[in-house]
Amino acid sequence: MRILITGAAGFLGSHLCDKLLGDGHDVVGLDNFITGSEANISHLMGNEHFTFYKHDVSNYIFVPGKLDAVMHFASPASPNPLSPYAYFNLPIQTMKAGALGTHNTLGLAKASGARYLLASTSEIYGDPTEHPQKETYPGNVDTTGPRAVYDEAKRFAESLTLAYHRQHGVNTSIVRIFNTYGPRMDLEDGRALPNMLKQALLGQPLTIYGDGSQTRSFCYVDDLVEGIVRLLYSQEHMPVNIGNPTEMSILQFAQAINEITANPAGVTFIEHARSARDPQRRRPDITRAQEILGWQPQIDLRAGLQKTLPYFKEKLNLA
Amino acid sequence: MRILITGAAGFLGSHLCDKLLGDGHDVVGLDNFITGSEANISHLMGNEHFTFYKHDVSNYIFVPGKLDAVMHFASPASPNPLSPYAYFNLPIQTMKAGALGTHNTLGLAKASGARYLLASTSEIYGDPTEHPQKETYPGNVDTTGPRAVYDEAKRFAESLTLAYHRQHGVNTSIVRIFNTYGPRMDLEDGRALPNMLKQALLGQPLTIYGDGSQTRSFCYVDDLVEGIVRLLYSQEHMPVNIGNPTEMSILQFAQAINEITANPAGVTFIEHARSARDPQRRRPDITRAQEILGWQPQIDLRAGLQKTLPYFKEKLNLA
Numbered sequence: 001m002r003i004l005i006t007g008a009a010g011f012l013g014s015h016l017c018d019k020l021l022g023d024g025h026d027v028v029g030l031d032n033f034i035t036g037s038e039a040n041i042s043h044l045m046g047n048e049h050f051t052f053y054k055h056d057v058s059n060y061i062f063v064p065g066k067l068d069a070v071m072h073f074a075s076p077a078s079p080n081p082l083s084p085y086a087y088f089n090l091p092i093q094t095m096k097a098g099a100l101g102t103h104n105t106l107g108l109a110k111a112s113g114a115r116y117l118l119a120s121t122s123e124i125y126g127d128p129t130e131h132p133q134k135e136t137y138p139g140n141v142d143t144t145g146p147r148a149v150y151d152e153a154k155r156f157a158e159s160l161t162l163a164y165h166r167q168h169g170v171n172t173s174i175v176r177i178f179n180t181y182g183p184r185m186d187l188e189d190g191r192a193l194p195n196m197l198k199q200a201l202l203g204q205p206l207t208i209y210g211d212g213s214q215t216r217s218f219c220y221v222d223d224l225v226e227g228i229v230r231l232l233y234s235q236e237h238m239p240v241n242i243g244n245p246t247e248m249s250i251l252q253f254a255q256a257i258n259e260i261t262a263n264p265a266g267v268t269f270i271e272h273a274r275s276a277r278d279p280q281r282r283r284p285d286i287t288r289a290q291e292i293l294g295w296q297p298q299i300d301l302r303a304g305l306q307k308t309l310p311y312f313k314e315k316l317n318l319a
Numbered sequence: 320m321r322i323l324i325t326g327a328a329g330f331l332g333s334h335l336c337d338k339l340l341g342d343g344h345d346v347v348g349l350d351n352f353i354t355g356s357e358a359n360i361s362h363l364m365g366n367e368h369f370t371f372y373k374h375d376v377s378n379y380i381f382v383p384g385k386l387d388a389v390m391h392f393a394s395p396a397s398p399n400p401l402s403p404y405a406y407f408n409l410p411i412q413t414m415k416a417g418a419l420g421t422h423n424t425l426g427l428a429k430a431s432g433a434r435y436l437l438a439s440t441s442e443i444y445g446d447p448t449e450h451p452q453k454e455t456y457p458g459n460v461d462t463t464g465p466r467a468v469y470d471e472a473k474r475f476a477e478s479l480t481l482a483y484h485r486q487h488g489v490n491t492s493i494v495r496i497f498n499t500y501g502p503r504m505d506l507e508d509g510r511a512l513p514n515m516l517k518q519a520l521l522g523q524p525l526t527i528y529g530d531g532s533q534t535r536s537f538c539y540v541d542d543l544v545e546g547i548v549r550l551l552y553s554q555e556h557m558p559v560n561i562g563n564p565t566e567m568s569i570l571q572f573a574q575a576i577n578e579i580t581a582n583p584a585g586v587t588f589i590e591h592a593r594s595a596r597d598p599q600r601r602r603p604d605i606t607r608a609q610e611i612l613g614w615q616p617q618i619d620l621r622a623g624l625q626k627t628l629p630y631f632k633e634k635l636n637l638a
Contacts, residue, residue: 091482099418099475124462141474142457143443144557146485148478155460156418156475159467163410166465238463 002026007074009036032056035085057101067112072105073119080190091149098153106164116172118161123151132283178243178284182221183311200261205268212251217283219244220304223297230293243284244297321345326393328355351375354404376420386431391424392438399509410468417472425483435491437480442470451602497562501540502630519580524587531570536602538563539623542616549612562603563616
């Protein structure tokens, strides 16, 4: 197949490029490098099965030749209010990537008769009142909140994707991606995992916002990519959660990180405005992924962290 | 002031034109007539304070001269699945009016330094689990449902509007409009009021989907327009509900209509797929409108229906 991936230089996009090239496909990558990084795809330059265009998906997309699949992964995605690359700080670009980018890529899929896959997110569930989250849960998102620029962009993108399926018969699919980690993730993206892993490798106490009872579920990137690719190859149209359902408290998680990295510095509890804004609990119900795709995560947290450590050490100049 | 109104040939847009022209403003109207009607604004042609452009808001908007206010009312809005003009049947146009149309009109307000007013809707609350609905209620909308093309477009539009306020300092406002009725409403728009009023005037029994216990709150258009204009003149940025909080069951409502029209044919109860999809209850909490705008509805259902009857009779050739 010939597959277009937007956001190809992002954390997930670049792993998808690797996986699909490895499966024998031709990949066309798009990225405007606002949050993506050249370093994530520099190893693909010169690969005759990989073509790259520097392009903003909010503008009209013209890609020469026929496409068999279009995967829309372009968007700012960092929830770190302190990062200039966070969606909070790129609010209009984030909404344009979700609305105009989805519209442009759906148009491309329609014109090419291609399979379409939208990268959606667990953020469409907002701060969930149902736990774990099934795909039928309508979510709890405040349209006026600072997170809404990302959440509502993805909610809009889902509805537009299904409108193209129903109205134009485009062969669409939607993956709702939960917390993911692994090599090439943004160390500054503001999520608990990179923050803590960085602190542990530097021998610092791990910062916990609030009392650490809030939970997270972390999926290793290879598991996630396997689930996404199975969805791409399937004929499913309705949203499918892909994530790791093993839930642990932030405190348990911090302890596991300190153990694996042999960090003796312990943890520090901090009251912070952020903790009020972050969802308290988030865990995917992956029944649909199991039934439709025969997929479930294979890599546990310890194994995943071990695979991720070399990348963090290199980025921190500790290698 | 010089005020741009998109959707100027629609039910609400055309009443807004009348009100603002009456208040001494200059009005620039835009409509592509997909769901708007020339008949709604034909009386304004030749008015030197009214300029009209036939234009689709999803395309770039260029309006010569300075604007003091931009009001974005363009969107398909009928929930009647049998109507070719319903948002169900114009799903992509509806999403484009909400996303691209809001983006284009916000850009215009930004360039002109104009006050911006977004027409949002009670539909952003979906099928509410909180009753009545305060502006803080995050809503219960299924992104994958057939109504989502309208609901998510408006949710997206709200978030984008606030992003322009926060990021670019645009002087934005958001009105969440509840059920409204009056002259120039679409007789075929599929809502309970026009359906029943039509049947009553034709001497037919009024159709009630389900058992009639589902409730509605209906606001007469003059009340609504007064609330919207007060919001425009204010400096409020966060969403404000405008609607009539007098709630009644569909059955009570049918009985009131039969009484006012002296229709002896009674009611018929029908089981129908639609009833499962319609929200069961919808009523605005208007505390914010009262406090910020000093606004509340003045026209009760009987008075409003009396003002609406001549229009319905004319449309039904009963005048």
